[in-house]
Amino acid sequence: MRVLLLCMAGIAPAMAMTPNNEPIQPILPAQITDPAKVELGKQLFFDPRLSRSGFISCNSCHNLSMGGSDNLQTSIGHNWQQGPINSPTVLNSSLNVAQFWDGRAADLKEQAAGPIANPGEMAFTHTLAVDTLRSIPQYSEAFARVYGVQQITIDEVTDAIAEFEETLVTPFSRFDRWLLGDTQAMTEDELRGYQLFKDTGCVACHNGPAAGGNSFQKMGLVSAYETANPAEGVAGLTGQDADRFKFKVPTLRNVELTYPYFHDGAYWTLEEAVDVMARLQLGRQLGDEDIASITAFLKTLTGQQPSFALPILPPSNNATPRPKPFE
Amino acid sequence: MRVLLLCMAGIAPAMAMTPNNEPIQPILPAQITDPAKVELGKQLFFDPRLSRSGFISCNSCHNLSMGGSDNLQTSIGHNWQQGPINSPTVLNSSLNVAQFWDGRAADLKEQAAGPIANPGEMAFTHTLAVDTLRSIPQYSEAFARVYGVQQITIDEVTDAIAEFEETLVTPFSRFDRWLLGDTQAMTEDELRGYQLFKDTGCVACHNGPAAGGNSFQKMGLVSAYETANPAEGVAGLTGQDADRFKFKVPTLRNVELTYPYFHDGAYWTLEEAVDVMARLQLGRQLGDEDIASITAFLKTLTGQQPSFALPILPPSNNATPRPKPFE
Secondary structure (H helix, E strand, O other), rough: HHHHHHHHHOOOHHHHHHOOOOOOOOOOOOOOOOOOHHHHHHHHHOOOHOOOOOOOOOOHHHOOOOOOOOOOOOOOOHHHOOOOOOOOOOOHHOOOOEEOOOOOOOOHHHHHHHHOOOOOOOOOOHHHHHHHHHOOHHHHHHHHHHHHHOOOOHHHHHHHHHHHOOOOOOOOOOOHHHOOOOOOOOOOHHHHHHHHHHHHHHHHHHEEEEOOOOEEEEOOOOOOOOOOOOEEEEEHHOOOHHHEEEEEOOOOOOOOOOOEEOOOEEEEEEEHHHHHHHHHHHHOOOOOOHHHHHHHHHHHHOOOOOOOOOOOOOOOOOOOOOOOOOO | HHHHHHOOOOOOOHHHOOEEEEEEEEOOOOOOOHHHHHHHHHHOOHHHHOOOOOOOOOHOOOOOOOOOOOOOOEEEHHHOOOOOOOOOOOOHHHHOOEEEOOOOOOOOHHHHHHHHHHOOOOOOOOHHHHHHHHHOOOHHHHHHHHHOOOOHHHHHHHHHHHHHOOOOOOOOOHHHHHHHHOOOOOOOOHHHHHHHHHHHHHEEEEEEOOOOOOOEOOOOOOOOOOOOOOOOHHHHHHHHHHOOOOEEEOOOOOOOOOOEEOOOOOOOOOOHHHHHHHHHHHOOOOOOOHHHHHHHHHOOOOOOOOOOOOOOOOOOOOOOOOOOOOO
């Protein structure tokens, strides 16, 4: 009704949009209730001693200087192994319905256990990772303080990492400022892009606070997605043919920073990604102008990046197991 | 004279040492005159887009969470190549007489150009690194602001990295507080270790503010150093037989954090390193108690680590060359 009235008053429709009942909601700032746990998790996130080589940390592939991703098609693992799938951003990942592209981890804590022990990623074992941390008195003391435990187990390690990751939200994007009522926060072209994003049907999957992350959908719904990547998505877990190429819908938050796109990282530009999605998922062939407007809208989803001091890690000592990068 | 008087008064000699005219001087805090240049250098130090793979940054091998080193025997380069020599700490490196173990770079600016183009390290070229930065408007604008240049060249890139590295000093160690007159900053055993460090002759090479870094010495002066590492030190540059196994004396600042030790990274504990140095360089066989005291002293050289916000890097865009990790 408000939109109608403004239109009648001669104001352009795009400008007249008001942020009520939108399918995407603002990202809320992190509420930190246990700063010591977050700080411990941050140290662990940056600690390459959770890997066999002593060289790869969580931050290697979820680089918080670069949108929480590595900006590679697929990641580099132990011994320079080529990863099987694009590394998803850790930013706003607490909003995901489940973790990994195929959702095989229920939450961030379960996810954090994966790469440490994956022979193609950090190539360590939980036992060796925990042995390493136990040998370092500063870590033992921090875990005792935060968790009240005498001995560190993988359970506290992944819990602390998840607690840190939960703080990695990106509020205050221009889109969110618009959602919150700042009508000057977006340009007319960006608002037009948002309207197109909704009208074209993108919002059917990319909705909620993360503009995605809350459902699994088949990649190549209308037309097949051509890729050399063998990942089969959820079918790899369920064995069900109906789940082939079903992947978690990625968040579009900070999508300007999280190139290249899709589970295979095959597309480097947002324009290409918008075009492919419209054709393959929605059966729509968008013109260049519409693609440009949607791309302009997507860039308004870049939020305030987490800002914190680089953690200083407690040193190893004579009792700490040595890294094994080359054996 | 003062020492003598105190001794006569029945105070133990170690306690009586006063920090006057000591061969090691305190590290001074960084004086930042151009914060914009330092900030730009910090971004570049953390930017893996200066490597062919898009995965390796200066911070990968000079990790500022870990004493400015990688805590590996020798570093991991592009395609997981095993580096030829132990990665020296970047902390207090501005105090070095020259850079690299063999001193082949005159200063930090010249040093910074090396790893970018080294096929075994970042495996890029200066041209490609500069092309990458030029494609990113935020970098172009920052270089224009800081250097007044229309086009980025490798000269400004390495200059900014060096300017950041010059801030990476570690003042306020317990030893420095003692040097500055705080007689409570060190224990009696640590002071005994310092006296032994001087009496044994360690201080002949490990002196000055960095406790090293200001001369080149033959590794294995009294007895030969046994190692599988083929590095020949300064002789690799001069071809002179007299320069064989001559390496820059490493700083002992933060030595507790910069394990493993020596140019080949062959020794992981300070106790072993002290023992080897005393035998091979000074012809002295130290007892366990003396080694323990010297080790205790060495740990008082850990200074305040540089503290700063993890830099957020400007994103690549459609014009930015793509990383090539696997080709």
